Each structure stands twice: as structure tokens, then as C-alpha cells.
Amino acid sequence: MLQRSTERLDIDLLILPETNLILIASVIEPLRGANRIAGTELYRWRLLTPDGAPVPTTSHIAIPTQGAFRTTTENVPLFVLASYSWRQSATPALKMQLSQAARHRSIVAGIESGTWLLAEASLLDGLSATVHWEDYEDFALAYPEVRAVKDRFVIDGKRLTTSGSLPTVDLMLEVIRQRQGYSLALEVSRLFRYEQPSFHADETLSAASAGLRAHDPRVTQAVHLMEEHIEQPLVLARLARRVGVSARHLQDLFQQSIGAPPHVHYLALRLNTARRKVIETTASFADIAAATGFNSASAFARSYRASFSESPSETRRRLRRRIISSAPT
Structure with a gap:
């Protein structure tokens, strides 16, 4: 699941009673956006x-549901979603089903209070896991065999856990990043006007900080400069001078804040702009390359393919076929 792939990924979501709508949307909407x-x-x-x-x-x-959760030999990832009153669902039968399913599933994820269900089924023993900040102390005391941490989300082998709704968005963006690359993950986050602090944030969650985003203003300023200079990209040294730091320090700030160096973020911005032009306009690829800061159409095509696993012409042909096939006859 967490490796580069162009294959479709199927995911089962086990939704327990009294789950928040926003938690369900936090899993589904980034995938729909992708x-x-x-x-x-x-x-x-x-x-x-x-x-x-x-x-x-x-x-x-x-x-609405598409079926009942049953123990099968399916290997598609299983996400267990819960918010309140999770104990009412933690029956011996469900815990046994989860334990049996985990033998076959490629990934089992505990989303917010779903972490408790995985711990109850002994699926987190010896692993690191996170839970909602309100429940952290109780969870750590209840399951000493689990390494409870205060991260937004945790990926430990075949187990994924999140600490709330917005951290779940972080996790889903990380899944997209690992499977389709940084450019698509960035574009999905921008689709929701969601500014992600880091793919691997390690800040402590508390009542005061939960759901908030603390950005270094120099990173924010640098990103704005990147967005303003898509056609003629600024070199790192000049970008750093405009922000008032050294190039090395700006690299460190980007890594700490968004989990990627400046050149990766900048290239993703340019490629996403180019992709929109490929899809939404009939401009030539040479013109698109020039408008997004590439020296040549061939250089643009190489970067495009490396990021999106297809060439610009293949993107246009694929979307044209889809439009033709969906047109009324």
C-alpha cells in the first residue's frame, strides 16, 4: 500500500456507531480528490x-453501508473508524474478527478511537501508536504493551493510527504522497485549501494546539514567492535572500515545516500548474513548458512523466477518450 504505484487501491472502511462525519470525510475526501x-x-x-x-x-x-464486516481472506487495507462510545462496539466477536482479518490484510488502520479497537484486539502489541490527545494518558495506562506516542499519525509496519480528524487528513495525504508522489499530494491538499504542516509532524497535541497549524512565516513567504514566480523560477540562493535567511537554513526550515526540501516543493507547484494547463487548455507542450519554467519541452516531459507516471500527451489522450466514452449517443 505505501509504495509507489499506479494501480488502483481498494480500501475497506469499517465504520462504528457514533463516528463523526468529519472523521469519515477525512479518510474519503482526500482519496476522492486524488x-x-x-x-x-x-x-x-x-x-x-x-x-x-x-x-x-x-x-x-x-x-449507508455496502455490507457487513466479515472475516475473509481479502488482503485490501482495512481502516477502523470510531469516535465516541467505541467500547459498545468492542464485543468479543468483533475483536476476534479484527484479529482474524489482520492475518490477511496488507494494512490495518485505527482511525481516531479506532486505535482503541486495534489495541483491544492485541493488534498493536509491541508497536507505536497514537490516539486522540484527550485519551492519551488513559490509553497509555490501559495498554502498556503499546508504545503510545503523541504524534498526529503513526505508521509502524502494517499498522496505521491517527489522533483525530485533521491528523487523518495528514495520513491520507501521506498515503497519496507515497503512492503517487509529492506533486499529487500537494495538489490534493491545495484542493481543500488545507495547509499541511508536515507529513511526519512530531508536535505535541494539547487542548490548545489540537487542530491548529503553526507555520514558520519564512516558509510561508517562500512558498508565496514560489507561487508568484512559476514562469521564471527563483534559484534557492535568491529565494533565501528574499526571505532573509541562508539557503541552508531555508532548506532546514522547509524540511521541518512541510517535510520536503524547497526544490521538491517548487517543482511540484510548477508541475501541478503545468498539469492543469495540459488538462484544461489546448496549449502546446512547448508553450506549457515555457509558462512553467522548463528550459525545453523535452525537459518538461521528463519531469512530468517522473511525477505523474504518464506523458503530457498520454494525459490528454486518456482524458479525451473518457470524454468521448461518456458522451451521449
Whole structure:
């Protein structure tokens, strides 16, 4: 699951009663956004509940289901979503099902209070895991065999855990980054006007900081300069001078703040701008290359393919075929 791939990834979501709508959306919407931006179905999800019935949420909106959760030999990732009253769902039967499913699933993720369910099923023993900041102390005391940490999300082998709704968005962006690359993950985050602090943030969560984003203003200024200079990119030294730091220090700030060096972020901005032009205009690839700071159409095509696993012409042909096939006859 967490490796570069152009294959579609299917994911099962086991949604427990009294889960927040925003938590469900935090898993699904980044994946939907990735599909929309890529113009192809990179991700597909299936909604499951313990008994197959629509599950009530804390917003009093029932989530329809595509089936009941059953123990099978399927190897698709399983995400367990829970917010409140998770103990009511932690029956011996469900814990046994989770334990049996984990033998086959490539990934098992505990989303917010879903972490408790995985711990109850002994699926986190000897591993690091995170949980909502309100529950951290109780969780650490209840499961000493689990290395409880205060990260936004944790990936430890085949187990993923998150500490809340927005950290779940962080996790899903990390999944997209590892599978499709930094450019698509960045574009998905920008689709939601969501400024992500880091793919591997390590700040401590508290009542005061939960859900907030603390950005270094110099990184923010540098990103704005990048966005203003897409056609004629600024070299790192000049960018750093404009921000008022050394080039080395700016590299460190970017790594600490967004988990990527300046040149990677800058290239992603340019390629995403180029991709929109490929999809939304009929401009020549040479013109698009010039408009996004590439020295030649061939250099642009190489970077484009390395980032999106297809050439600009293949993108246009694929989307043209999709439009033709969906046109009424």
C-alpha cells in the first residue's frame, strides 16, 4: 500500500456507531480528490458496518453501508473508524474478527478511537501508536504493551493510527504522497485549501494546539514567492535572500515545516500548474513548458512523466477518450 504505484487501491472502511462525519470525510475526501485531480480512479473504498445496517453518526445522519464486516481472506487495507462510545462496539466477536482479518490484510488502520479497537484486539502489541490527545494518558495506562506516542499519525509496519480528524487528513495525504508522489499530494491538499504542516509532524497535541497549524512565516513567504514566480523560477540562493535567511537554513526550515526540501516543493507547484494547463487548455507542450519554467519541452516531459507516471500527451489522450466514452449517443 505505501509504495509507489499506479494501480488502483481498494480500501475497506469499517465504520462504528457514533463516528463523526468529519472523521469519515477525512479518510474519503482526500482519496476522492486524488481521483478527481488525476482523472482516473486511483482509489476505491467500500463502507462496512459491524452488522451491515446503516450506521448512526454523531450528526444524526446515518451512513449507508455496502455490507457487513466479515472475516475473509481479502488482503485490501482495512481502516477502523470510531469516535465516541467505541467500547459498545468492542464485543468479543468483533475483536476476534479484527484479529482474524489482520492475518490477511496488507494494512490495518485505527482511525481516531479506532486505535482503541486495534489495541483491544492485541493488534498493536509491541508497536507505536497514537490516539486522540484527550485519551492519551488513559490509553497509555490501559495498554502498556503499546508504545503510545503523541504524534498526529503513526505508521509502524502494517499498522496505521491517527489522533483525530485533521491528523487523518495528514495520513491520507501521506498515503497519496507515497503512492503517487509529492506533486499529487500537494495538489490534493491545495484542493481543500488545507495547509499541511508536515507529513511526519512530531508536535505535541494539547487542548490548545489540537487542530491548529503553526507555520514558520519564512516558509510561508517562500512558498508565496514560489507561487508568484512559476514562469521564471527563483534559484534557492535568491529565494533565501528574499526571505532573509541562508539557503541552508531555508532548506532546514522547509524540511521541518512541510517535510520536503524547497526544490521538491517548487517543482511540484510548477508541475501541478503545468498539469492543469495540459488538462484544461489546448496549449502546446512547448508553450506549457515555457509558462512553467522548463528550459525545453523535452525537459518538461521528463519531469512530468517522473511525477505523474504518464506523458503530457498520454494525459490528454486518456482524458479525451473518457470524454468521448461518456458522451451521449
